[in-house]
Structure formats: structure tokens, C-alpha cells
Amino acid sequence: MVIWEVASRLSTVPTFMFPGVLQVLETLFNGIINGQITGAIFQSIGRLLVGFTIAVIVGLILGYLIWRYKLVDDTLGFLVVALQSIPSIVWLPLAIVWFGLGETAILFVVTIGATWTMTMNTTSGFKNVPTLYQRVARTYGSSGFHLLRTVIIPASIPQIISGLRLAWAFSWRALMAGELLGAGGGLGHLLETGRSLGQMDLVISVMIIIAIIGTIMDNVVFTRLEKNVQKKWGLS
Amino acid sequence: MYLTLDGVEKKFQSNTNNEVKVLDDISFEVEKGQFVSIVGPSGCGKSTLLYLVSGLEKASKGKIEISGEQVTKPGPDRVVVFQEDGLFPWLNVLDNVTYGLLLKKMPKKEAEAKATEMLKLVHLSNYADSYPHQLSGGMKHRVAIARALVMDPDILLMDEPFAALDEQTRMALHNELLEIWRKTKVTVLFVTHNIREAVLLSQKIIVMATRPGKIKATYHVQTTQDGYTPDSVTLDLEQKILATLEEEMEKVLKEELGDDYNFKKSDIHRDTNGDMGSGI
Numbered sequence: 001m002v003i004w005e006v007a008s009r010l011s012t013v014p015t016f017m018f019p020g021v022l023q024v025l026e027t028l029f030n031g032i033i034n035g036q037i038t039g040a041i042f043q044s045i046g047r048l049l050v051g052f053t054i055a056v057i058v059g060l061i062l063g064y065l066i067w068r069y070k071l072v073d074d075t076l077g078f079l080v081v082a083l084q085s086i087p088s089i090v091w092l093p094l095a096i097v098w099f100g101l102g103e104t105a106i107l108f109v110v111t112i113g114a115t116w117t118m119t120m121n122t123t124s125g126f127k128n129v130p131t132l133y134q135r136v137a138r139t140y141g142s143s144g145f146h147l148l149r150t151v152i153i154p155a156s157i158p159q160i161i162s163g164l165r166l167a168w169a170f171s172w173r174a175l176m177a178g179e180l181l182g183a184g185g186g187l188g189h190l191l192e193t194g195r196s197l198g199q200m201d202l203v204i205s206v207m208i209i210i211a212i213i214g215t216i217m218d219n220v221v222f223t224r225l226e227k228n229v230q231k232k233w234g235l236s
Numbered sequence: 237m238y239l240t241l242d243g244v245e246k247k248f249q250s251n252t253n254n255e256v257k258v259l260d261d262i263s264f265e266v267e268k269g270q271f272v273s274i275v276g277p278s279g280c281g282k283s284t285l286l287y288l289v290s291g292l293e294k295a296s297k298g299k300i301e302i303s304g305e306q307v308t309k310p311g312p313d314r315v316v317v318f319q320e321d322g323l324f325p326w327l328n329v330l331d332n333v334t335y336g337l338l339l340k341k342m343p344k345k346e347a348e349a350k351a352t353e354m355l356k357l358v359h360l361s362n363y364a365d366s367y368p369h370q371l372s373g374g375m376k377h378r379v380a381i382a383r384a385l386v387m388d389p390d391i392l393l394m395d396e397p398f399a400a401l402d403e404q405t406r407m408a409l410h411n412e413l414l415e416i417w418r419k420t421k422v423t424v425l426f427v428t429h430n431i432r433e434a435v436l437l438s439q440k441i442i443v444m445a446t447r448p449g450k451i452k453a454t455y456h457v458q459t460t461q462d463g464y465t466p467d468s469v470t471l472d473l474e475q476k477i478l479a480t481l482e483e484e485m486e487k488v489l490k491e492e493l494g495d496d497y498n499f500k501k502s503d504i505h506r507d508t509n510g511d512m513g514s515g516i
Contacts, residue, residue: 136322139290140336140387141312150335154326233325234369 019201028205037190037209044175044186045213047103051110052171056164058115063122064148073123080119088113088174092181106178106186113174114167121163125156158229165222172214238423239266239289239391244298246284258284260448262298266391266425266440271417273426273434276444276452277481277488282427283319285449286395289425290316302390312336315384316393319400321376323368323383329355330364333383340387354386355379357416374405378412385416391423398433410436431477435470443480446488453480 001021008020015023031037062080065072091112095105129152137151153160179188187206194202246259258281266272274282287293289300291310300307302314315336323332330351337347355361358378368376377397384392398406414437417424428434434441438457445452455477458469 132318132320132322133324135292135316136318136324137335138292138310139312139314139316141310141339146339151324154324157326232367234367 016198017200024201024204027201028208031205040185040187040190047107047110048171048175051107052114052168055111055114055167055171056118059118060122062119063126066123067126080116084116084120089177092178101182103184106182109178110171110175114171117170118163118167121159125159126152129155161225161229168217238268238303240301242299244288244295244300246288247296257448260450262451264442264451266423268423269421270440271424271438272440273428273438274442274444275428275431275434277446277484278429280444280446281449282444283395286393286427290314290393312340312387313390314393315387315389316395317380317384317397319396321380323376323379325368328365328367329379332379333386336387351386354382358382373401374409377409391425394426396428431474435473443477445484
């Protein structure tokens with residue numbers, strides 16, 4: 001940070017292009033106080049939660065169908081792998097044409113970005129449930145939905161959690177890209193504002209916020225979830 | 237007769253689309269409350285036979301009946317104890333044991349009371365709140381047995397349940413199993429490759445031949461009045477069963493190790509010094 005500050009002061013580049021640490025922190029602080037950054041954070045997270053939730057639900061359902069029916073596996077299963085390799089932002093032009101440049105288009109990109117990973121993780125989680133557990137449950141008379149609820153889902157929880165984690169990361173990236181290009185506020189849009197106003201201090205502030213939120217979600221929420229499961233299962 | 241198998245045959249589809257006959261014309265009967273073991277070399281289909289009785293697999297031919305009713309699907313009246321304990325790692329010991337009871341729509345309170353009692357029988361009542369990974373191998377198997385017994389099954393099917401355990405634990409569990417069997421009078425069908433185990437535990441022993449699996453011989457174990465078997469009887473029977481199995485074992489080993497392998501060593505006595513035992 002000292003090197004950053006010194007480099008900024010000494011360099012011949014104008015400060016609006018390469019602001020120093022102190023200036024960035026000041027903008028960050030002011031942005032949080034006057035609500036410019038805080039508002040954007042809430043807007044972005046709100047969108048993310050909606051898109052992420054939809055993606056998780058759709059992913060679980062698709063994952064179940066692929067696991068359960070061979071025909072779905074042969075058709076949709078392959079398609080999902082193909083779709084997963086498309087970066088989600090590629091969907092934006094299509095989304096803009098379908099839904100117009102706005103909330104729905106961004107939500108669509110966020111959801112699409114997370115759905116396929118979630119689907120793939122759910123499928124492989126379900127497929128990797130040891131036959132032994134299923135046999136045990138069946139000898140006790142479990143079948144159908146009961147088997148799914150009491151054995152298949154609990155047994156694939158570790159894989160589902162890592163699916164959630166990946167899905168979160170994918171939708172977070174999709175959200176930023178979507179907001180950057182699309183309209184309607186949020187952190188990504190604030191970045192774009194910063195660029196057009198030539199306020200690199202604002203741009204860097206937003207980047208810091210993005211990094212902080214990403215780290216918090218990954219380290220606090222998902223790592224803790226994973227650790228809890230591992231402890232309960234005796235894996236760690 | 238209680239459990240009847242009549243001309244049971246099982247074929248599997250192999251990779252090359254050939255049908256492999258695993259079991260051929262298996263017929264035997266088990267009386268209620270009897271402890272029957274099935275011994276045989278590896279790959280003789282003894283586990284498959286157990287799965288057929290449990291209903292997890294379907295027979296290609298023949299009939300399996302329990303008190304006159306044909307077996308079509310798995311059910312809680314025929315509970316299986318598997319080679320691995322198969323406890324659900326996401327449930328604690330008590331929840332593992334009540335799993336089947338709750339499936340039978342038993343009220344939670346009643347199920348827990350019953351499970352606690354059964355855990356006492358296997359000496360694990362202090363571990364009701366533990367998770368499976370916190371238990372030793374032997375303890376896990378005892379939980380698995382408790383989970384099966386708590387269902388009051390008509391038949392307890394055991395698929396080499398003690399094969400993965402060390403000798404001491406296995407011996408302790410043998411005694412516990414016999415005690416439980418005497419107390420509950422449950423019918424047991426016990427699959428093992430361990431001849432001694434079979435002789436120690438059971439009243440009737442079915443010896444299987446391999447490829448395809450067939451019944452080679454049936455032995456009845458003479459028990460004394462108190463239910464214990466004297467050593468002389470078990471040793472004699474062990475020798476007999478071993479002799480019956482020798483030929484089968486050689487067949488398996490030859491297939492796995494090549495044709496020049498000989499299971500039996502040369503018949504002429506030779507001691508390790510190379511002389512004939514008297515300094516010649």
C-alpha cells in the first residue's frame with residue numbers, strides 16, 4: 001500500500017488516472033456514508049440473491065431429472081456440459097433482445113451463469129451416492145421420494161455445497177459483467193459511472209468492495225458450511 | 237418350512253453381452269428360528285444368493301418363498317446386514333437405528349425407546365448421540381446389527397458382516413450375535429467365507445461350489461443341550477468342510493493364478509531340513 005501511494009505521487013500519470021491509497025480510501029468512505037456505494041451494494045446483492053436462488057432451484061431439479069432418467073441424461077446431460085462452457089456474459093446480447101436492457105436481462109444472465117454448474121454438481125453428487133446406502137435404505141422399505149429425501153440428498157450434501165460455492169462465484173462474475181454493460185444501477189454500473197466520469201478512485205473503491213464481498217461469501221459462508229459438514233461426517 | 241428356495245437360478249449380463257450364470261439350481265429350506273450359514277470360495281455367488289432372498293436382486297428362474305409368499309421386492313421383514321456397516325454418516329447412532337422404525341410409521345417416541353433398548357442389547361447405549369465416524373469398526377457393526385434387529389425382522393440376512401474386522405472384535409461379536417439370536421429367536425441366514433465362523437455360529441451349513449454357484453453339500457452341526465458346541469465336534473466338522481471346499485478352492489486359484497498352481501503340496505512327507513526326520 002505504501003508502494004502504491006508513493007508510486008502514485010511520483011508518477012507522471014495524472015492522479016485521476018492513478019489515484020493514491022489515501023484518495024481511494026476517502027472516496028470509499030464518502031461513498032459508504034452518502035449512500036452511493038451502499039445503495040449499489042444492496043442493489044447488486046438483491047439481484048444476486050434472486051438469480052442465485054433461481055439457479056440453485058433449477059439446478060437441483062435438472063440434476064435430479066438427469067440422475068433419474070437415462071433419456072434426460074443422454075440428451076440434456078450433454079447439452080448442460082456444452083452450455084456450461086459458454087461464459088454467461090455471452091448470453092447478454094440475447095437477453096437484451098428478449099427482455100430489453102434492464103433488470104430482467106441482468107437477472108437472466110446471472111441465473112444462466114450459475115444454473116449449469118449447479119446442475120452438473122447436483123448430478124454428479126446424486127450419481128456418486130454409494131450403492132450401499134441405497135441398498136440399506138431399500139431393505140428397510142424406503143423408495144421413491146422418501147429415498148430421495150432421506151438418503152440421496154443427504155448423501156450428496158458435500159457435493160451440493162461445492163456446487164453452491166461454484167454457482168455463487170459464477171453468478172457473482174456474471175452479475176458484475178451484466179451490470180457493467182447493462183443499465184439499472186448496482187456495483188457494476190458504478191464502475192461504468194466511474195470510468196465515464198474519469199474517477200479512477202471510485203473505480204478502485206468499487207473493486208475493493210467487490211473483493212471484500214467475494215471473500216466474505218467464500219471464506220465465511222461456504223467454507224464454514226463445508227467445514228461443518230466435514231466435521232459431522234468425520235472427513236477432516 | 238419357513239424359507240424355501242426352489243430351483244433358483246441367476247444370470248448376469250457381462251460386458252461382452254454374454255450371459256454369465258452365477259447361481260444354478262439352488263434349492264434349500266430354512267426352518268423358523270434356525271441359524272444357517274452359507275460358505276463357499278470367493279465368487280461363488282453366495283452374496284448374490286443373499287440379495288435374491290432380500291429382494292434387492294431378482295432371480296432369473298426359480299422360486300423364493302417365505303411362509304408360502306413369493307419374494308418380489310425388498311421389505312423390512314428381511315433385513316440385511318452388509319459387509320460394510322452401511323451406517324448413514326449424516327445421522328447419529330440413534331437416528332440410524334430408528335430409520336427403519338420411522339419408515340414403518342412408528343411414532344417417534346416409541347421408536348426412540350425401542351432403539352435405546354436395542355442399543356443396550358449391543359452395549360452401546362452411551363453412544364446414542366455419537367456420529368458413525370466417532371465409533372470404532374466393531375462398534376459400527378454393532379450399531380448396524382442393532383439397526384437390523386430393532387425392526388423385529390422375520391429373517392436376518394448377514395452378508396459377511398464381520399469380514400472387515402480384526403480377530404478379537406470378531407470373536408466378541410460372535411458371542412454377542414449368538415446371545416442375541418438365543419434371546420430373539422430370529423431366523424438367520426449368514427454368508428461367510430470363514431469356515432470356523434460358520435461352524436461356531438450355525439446349526440446348518442450349506443457349502444457352495446463355484447462357477448456356476450451350486451450347493452455342494454449340507455452339514456448339520458450337533459449342538460449340546462445348552463446350545464454350545466464342543467471343540468472336538470467343531471474341529472472335525474471344520475476338517476470335513478475344508479476337504480469339501482478344497483477342490484473348489486483349487487478351481488478358483490487356478491483361474492486366478494494360472495494352471496500350474498497346485499493348492500495341495502506334495503503328499504510325501506518332507507521336513508524342512510531335507511532329511512527324513514532321523515538324520516539320514
